[in-house]
Amino acid sequence: MGQKLSFTASTADGAQAACDDLIRLYGNCDADEADVIVALGGDGFMLQTLHQFMDTGKLVYGMNRGSVGFLMNDYRLEGLEERIDAAVSNEFHPLRMTATHADGASTTALAINEVSLFRQSHQAAKLRVEIDGRVRLEELICDGVMVATPAGSTAYNLSAHGPILPLEAPLLALTPVSAFRPRSWRGALLPNKVTVDIHVLEAGKRPVNAVADYTEARTVTHVRIAQTANITARILSDPDRSWSDRILAEQFPS
Numbered sequence: 210m211g212q213k214l215s216f217t218a219s220t221a222d223g224a225q226a227a228c229d230d231l232i233r234l235y236g237n238c239d240a241d242e243a244d245v246i247v248a249l250g251g252d253g254f255m256l257q258t259l260h261q262f263m264d265t266g267k268l269v270y271g272m273n274r275g276s277v278g279f280l281m282n283d284y285r286l287e288g289l290e291e292r293i294d295a296a297v298s299n300e301f302h303p304l305r306m307t308a309t310h311a312d313g314a315s316t317t318a319l320a321i322n323e324v325s326l327f328r329q330s331h332q333a334a335k336l337r338v339e340i341d342g343r344v345r346l347e348e349l350i351c352d353g354v355m356v357a358t359p360a361g362s363t364a365y366n367l368s369a370h371g372p373i374l375p376l377e378a379p380l381l382a383l384t385p386v387s388a389f390r391p392r393s394w395r396g397a398l399l400p401n402k403v404t405v406d407i408h409v410l411e412a413g414k415r416p417v418n419a420v421a422d423y424t425e426a427r428t429v430t431h432v433r434i435a436q437t438a439n440i441t442a443r444i445l446s447d448p449d450r451s452w453s454d455r456i457l458a459e460q461f462p463s
Contacts, residue, residue, distance in 0.1 A: 214244075
């Protein structure tokens with residue numbers, strides 16, 4: 210085992226205690242010098258860690274010290290070095306959200322899971338959806354809409370009744386949240402090379418926020434979403450708990 214490990218943990222007591230135990234066993238390298246970042250916590254903390262070390266070339270190996278832990282491997286003290294050596298590496302190209310605010314300012318953020326737009330008031334959002342510059346929905350009245358990656362398809366996208374996407378699929382899910390008009394529209398599958406433009410209609414009357422993973426842009430008028438080609442997040446999974454297997458398993462009752 211020649212890889213240098215750096216441990217990081219969420220603020221939860223269980224995660225902090227596990228981090229202390231692992232450091233006593235394996236030592237701890239500075240993150241800048243590490244080959245592998247070992248993240249201890251839940252899925253939210255894993256997303257934060259992936260964002261922090263995105264495009265650095267560092268691999269992130271997560272162990273669950275949170276609740277659901279869909280993105281994490283099982284927690285065990287023993288055999289960590291051997292587990293990391295045997296782990297399967299997955300690379301992800303995040304979505305880039307470019308959001309224009311009502312005052313003309315803009316916010317740019319990356320999303321590993323999804324970019325979402327949500328109504329900000331009691332009134333439903335009114336949106337126009339363009340794909341590669343062509344209007345596909347002239348008017349979508351809804352609580353919100355999202356563009357989800359395969360990695361994020363089992364997260365909020367699934368809760369909104371969007372499709373589960375195999376990790377290897379070159380697709381994105383365009384999924385509405387409580388669509389009112391057109392009432393029958395349940396979303397669309399898009400090639401992952403497209404650019405999605407969502408325009409907020411009647412923005413003053415029906416304000417909308419946009420969120421890329423956990424970065425929020427308030428009171429937006431236009432959001433452009435496209436997958437990056439030159440930015441990469443790298444994650445390690447145990448061979449018997451790969452992301453591909455987890456996503457496949459989500460489609461069948463346990």
